[in-house]
Amino acid sequence: MLATQSLPATLPVSTSTRLATAVFAGAFGAMLLYFAAFAHADILHNGTHDTRHAIVAPCH
């Protein structure tokens, strides 16, 4: 279990805010990762080339 001695058991955020944030952050984060590290378009590949190698995403 994560060490949470001094932390409350749950986030002090309403359930609706929490879930809406999770969905938005998950979708937006996945989309950014796709374009930066996976999309095959030449322009994206060439611009992000060194980052793809550095974060060890399959590149060539």
Place this chain on the structure above:
Amino acid sequence: MLSRIVLAALAAGLLAGAFATAAQTVRVIPLILAAEAYEDEGAHSHEAHAEHAEAWAPSDGWQRTFFTFISNLVVGVAFSLLLTAAIMLLNQPVSMTTGLLWGAGGFAVFVLAPNFGLPPELPGMAAGDLVARQIWWFATVAMTAAGLLIFAFRRSIAWMLAGLALIVAPHVYGAPRPASHESAVPAGLAADFVMATIVTSALFWLVLGGLLGHFLSRATRAEEALGKNG
């Protein structure tokens, strides 16, 4: 408020991405540039390069560094948002300390697990089919994340066995491998690159996790104070 938490994630991701750019200039980027000198000698990579030759590419020097910087910021924000999504979904309060644990988890999920099957590649090195490797990478990341989260949050034997199965399965199935490892890139360079990327990625994930934990704890406290004041 949605935006306060998302802003915290953006700030952590941008700072960690900027840090990554600085960290990569020490060893990762010089090794990529050194490998490119050999890349043109390899027949396989030559084809790969010809495909991209006609499209725009940043010219070597400051322009290439600038685009790598921007890409690192985007990737930093992407990973920060994904960690934030998991923290929100699992309703886990965070601090800088627990943020470091989330960062270590991200490192295990996004670096260690896929690297076990697909070791870091330098330009010009032999590798299996790109799309097959991308699919394997994505599946491994998703299954390792699910497995680790089960380990962290479910303590029954049945759940833990399921988590273990998820983590092990992609490696039993096996990553797409090249037909031959023959490459114009010297093995010593490849070995250096493995250590350079792993150490650099570990630092990136710890910085990202620590910053995200710190910023998120401030953002959620501010959110709570707003809620109490009506």
